[in-house]
Amino acid sequence: MSHDEHARQGGLSNTLKVDTFTCVWCGLTVSTFAAEGIRREHCPSCLHSRHVTDHVEGGPSDCGARMTPIAIAVLRTGDWRVVHRCVRCDELTSDPVCADDNQLILMRIAVRPLAQPPFPLEAFGTL
Amino acid sequence: MPRRTSARDGGRSRPRRPQRHKDVPYRYGGHRERDFRCVGCRLDVPGQAPGTAHRNHCPHCLASLHVDDRVPGDRAASCRGRMEAFGLSVRPDGEWMLIHRCLACEELSANRIAGDDNVLALVRLALAPLRDPGVAGRVLLTL
Numbered sequence: 564m565s566h567d568e569h570a571r572q573g574g575l576s577n578t579l580k581v582d583t584f585t586c587v588w589c590g591l592t593v594s595t596f597a598a599e600g601i602r603r604e605h606c607p608s609c610l611h612s613r614h615v616t617d618h619v620e621g622g623p624s625d626c627g628a629r630m631t632p633i634a635i636a637v638l639r640t641g642d643w644r645v646v647h648r649c650v651r652c653d654e655l656t657s658d659p660v661c662a663d664d665n666q667l668i669l670m671r672i673a674v675r676p677l678a679q680p681p682f683p684l685e686a687f688g689t690l
Numbered sequence: 691m692p693r694r695t696s697a698r699d700g701g702r703s704r705p706r707r708p709q710r711h712k713d714v715p716y717r718y719g720g721h722r723e724r725d726f727r728c729v730g731c732r733l734d735v736p737g738q739a740p741g742t743a744h745r746n747h748c749p750h751c752l753a754s755l756h757v758d759d760r761v762p763g764d765r766a767a768s769c770r771g772r773m774e775a776f777g778l779s780v781r782p783d784g785e786w787m788l789i790h791r792c793l794a795c796e797e798l799s800a801n802r803i804a805g806d807d808n809v810l811a812l813v814r815l816a817l818a819p820l821r822d823p824g825v826a827g828r829v830l831l832t833l
């Protein structure tokens with residue numbers, strides 16, 4: 564059910580809060596809509612997600628497997644996105660970061676390439 | 691069926707003509723089949739270089755072309771949009787993977803970095819999330 568349909572049927576902001584899902588990785592019960600009103604695609608605590616949309620063909624996917632966060636990407640607007648990879652079929656997705664997403668895990672994913680560089684970073688001197 | 695003239699008669703007297711340079715067959719199955727011109731920076735990229743196998747992105751600007759569908763190398767996508775280096779992820783074995791995103795259809799793909807990829811472009815990509823004062827600043831304040 565989309566955000567608009569919710570607004571039309573309930574007309575109350577608290578109907579949004581009732582809509583929840585359970586995280587496939589950490590088991591947390593998560594409200595489907597974040598405080599900003601945007602639809603969550605991943606768990607705010609562990610950032611894992613579920614493969615429910617087919618991003619190659621479009622429409623719903625019958626995979627349903629867990630998706631792990633593998634990278635942080637930055638849009639030209641400067642907004643962060645979390646890149647997920649499906650553990651079963653390897654499909655990739657990217658979702659916007661919500662304000663209450665676990666900042667420590669976000670940061671850990673963001674710095675991981677620099678912690679394991681394939682070449683010596685000292686060669687760059689002061690970055 | 692035409693016959694080769696024997697060495698004893700007129701064949702020897704005919705001057706040898708050098709082969710004309712053929713550039714077409716190279717594109718279709720020849721040894722330079724995998725060469726391409728970058729959609730991002732127009733660099734002519736040789737398909738083969740030391741430390742690279744199945745090159746799929748420009749070593750200078752890291753851009754790529756949306757030609758693969760689900761499986762890397764299947765060349766099944768009809769999109770042919772320009773794919774930009776979007777992010778970096780690290781495989782469990784420590785190898786850096788480039789995440790490409792198609793500017794036309796937003797599809798993502800993950801590709802291994804190559805031995806001759808522009809190191810500055812890679813590091814710039816690795817630092818991109820940390821340059822953002824929004825999330826990075828907020829996170830550092832909460833640590």
Ligand SMILES: [Zn+2]
Pocket residue numbers: 586587588589590591606607608609610611
């Ligand atoms: Zn979770």
Ligand SMILES: [Zn+2]
Pocket residue numbers: 614626627628649650651652653654
């Ligand atoms: Zn899947």
Ligand SMILES: [Zn+2]
Pocket residue numbers: 728729730731732733748749750751752753
């Ligand atoms: Zn290029």
Ligand SMILES: [Zn+2]
Pocket residue numbers: 756769770771792793794795796797
């Ligand atoms: Zn595309």
